[in-house]
Amino acid sequence: MLLPVIMAGGSGSRLWPLSRTLYPKQFLALTSNATMLQETVKRLDGIDHQAPLLICNEEHRFIVAEQLRKGGMDNSGIILEPVGRNTAPAIALAALKAVVNDEDPLLLVLAADHVIQDTDAFLASVQHAKAEAEKGKLVTFGIVPTHPETGYGYIARGDAINNNAYYVNAFKEKPVLELAKKYVNSGEYYWNSGMFLFKASRYLAELEKYSPDILKACQAAINTATQDLDFTRLDKDIFECCPDDSIDYAVMENTKDAVVVPMDANWSDVGSWSALWEVNEKDASGNATRGDVLVENTSNSYIFSQNKLVATVGVDDLIVVETKDAVLVAHKDKVQDVKGIVGQLKQASRYEYLQHREVYRPWGTHDEIAEGDRFHVKHVMVKPGERTATQMHYHRAEHWVIVKGTAKVINGDKSYLLSENESTYIPIGSPHSIANPGQIPLELIEVRSGAYLSEDDVVRLEDYGVGY
Template identity: 45%
Template sequence: MDDKSALIPVILSGGAGTRLWPVSRRAHPKPFMRLASGQTLAETTVERASRVASQGVTLTVTGRDYYFLTRDLYQQGAPETEHHFLLEPEGRNTAPAIAAAALWVESRFGEDACLLVQPADHLVRNVAAFEQAVTKAHALASEGWLTCLGIQPTHPETGFGYIRAGSAIEDRGLSIEAFVEKPDLETARRYVESGQYLWNAGMFCLRARTLLDAMAEHAPDILAGVRETWQASSTDQEPLELDSVRFARVRADSIDFAIMEKARKRAVVPVDCGWSDIGSWQAISELYETDALGNRVQGEGVLVDSRNTFVQGEKRLVAAVGVDNLVIVDTGDAVLVASRERAQEVKAVVDELTRQDHESAVFHRTVHRPWGRYTVLEDADDCKVKRLVVRPGGVLSLQRHEHRSEHWTVVGGTASVRVGDEEFDLGAGQTVQIPVGSLHRLENRGQVPVEIIEVQTGSYFGEDDIERLEDIYGRA
């Protein structure tokens, strides 16, 4: 392997994680979930990526809606690393995302640099084993192999795709004979017993030039569309936002279907690193210690005469009597009760909520924004009450509303406010009324958070009743 070959971790962060509702929602998906350790999956992923980043650089492909919170979490998880972001205007699956990342890596580190692609929402418990596998995968990728990290299966699993491994490539990995779709249970048992199959975890190590050449051969339309998007984008900006019109025309496909199932020079590095895709409440529950009756509790819970039950409560006490084999998750604004065996079917709940246009399919009571966050305290037909926390330096957009007025009361910090053409500061205990249709903005120029109680009155309180005229976060 060329010791000078750059290795750039590429983190793919998108999707709603609907099987983990009500904690994971469209506006606050799975990478932002906090684990038993107190860290989010995004933080653990970027920590792991930073340990193998040869240039001290990571690249994350995500959407603008998730950019600001991801950036802030990265500063907690890996503050010494230089983090870059490639923003997709919409999700087009992994092949276009990885192609765009390859163009970014090629433009900054050359065509021989390697991408280490991994999802933002997977868990790896044994980081040392992961690093050893990455070293082998990097060596293979530097020699032109399209390389995967394959997880040693611990049980027959019908929810994952599999990789059928072939002959050894020295002592670094194995050739790939085939990618296999999710099997039924009996087939999965045969795969595990044979010792020839590995789980496909969606982690790849690929030289930029090799990947782009393979895409030109097997998915030329995707590569052409991504190149056209790249050329139309402002590629020297940070974060780099892909041109929305051209990217929307790119065919959506996974990297597995578009490239890996068709390419010739493919390799897999087996690894046993305590990997989990955290894809269901069953998987989440296994992260916690069990009592003598098989119960697991996160938060405040009381279980009486109950067995094999997982309880997660965030806002209040959860009690259960005489239950067996359940998942109970309470987020304060929603409660999920499901059989452990059917925990994978939670997606059906989200589908129904989406069909009903129910807000809980998208938002939590607490919603994160680039300037801070707000929590809905009351949501009635005639008013809506929020608590806003604006971080130091945070600025709400210059905006107005067609259907509601607002009344702000400062409860902490000093708020710099504009209403119409008038600008002034408000301290704790001071208030301001914002009539329907009035231009207004709030800014925190101080060193401590500004906290506001906002009371909305009117005929409609939806987030789409915001007309932004100016916004430092690019949302206008």
């Protein structure tokens, strides 16, 4: 049976401002009501498989767990990378985890941030690849190109094994446009999808042959890992020693057993706003819109509204994206340059590259409503059965007003319940936390006041409870 391995890392900076470092595109609902991660898991329903094994950045662990929970989706574990080390080590971690009980499953390696619109074609390609992987081949999926694309790497096919699989002749870097045209016109090249299928043992054997340093570092990381519920936590110091390399460079370009199986499934890695425009449904004027959007004399544009009415008049080939704290306006031909804006934000140490105004926590969310010279107002939601960390502040006091649900408050040496339309005052220096003992989400308005209101004015008190 297949063991899907879903790689849910990456920052998705080219889809800023919707995608942020702490909440990147794989956790967003971009083409349906489900997130890209949830769509990736749902896509597997047509084949027999074990519950998927996921790999993600440690900072995203609760987002992954919560999205699986909301989707009613099981998992075989979530491996947490303390630092990113590219695809070759990530897949090595999954393979080592898979063989720990002397098992040797077929690993179906998928990215969590791909759009595949033809699920039947995807599943058919997986079945074709399964036959080759069971023979010990390392299979990569080559996307049948629809146009000359300079943003993807290519796979050159060699001799045919059968009508559904070919030996790999070569992997090619992202080409210039003229070369991309030659690749597509030849009919012998595919886009490199970054999806794979092989036995766990075969991948580890080839990794030991061609990139033993990666295997050694990953073995050390797995051997010293700790288990925390579904999470496998790696030692940061050990895993940081692992070389940073892709599976293509570390294994696939070196192995003698690389096979490519074509896939014609309306695939996209949604690597830019223009790519997202391409995969979304459009009106008669070629516009793809989401949210509260009005268009007049507008064509061939992608317009996204998260929070406000967005209206366009007399524009063509534009990307317009509105979030609670940022607006992007870009020409469709220049969307690759969005990463330059992200770079400017990082250099200026602005939070907008890192996270949204609405911040997700294991216990719930908080969203900034208003801010002034000596006040800061947030809307806070605490999930049923959850609680915040107990903490104190040296420079600010807080007022809490309950607007929905019931709250259990710790305030200094006191503990008490508050219900809707009740409030409480948290003085400077008082240890405090809030819990939701009820069955519905707890919502409150938090008003901070004081001379210094930044997030770093916080001391978490572990003796009072578990901090996040």
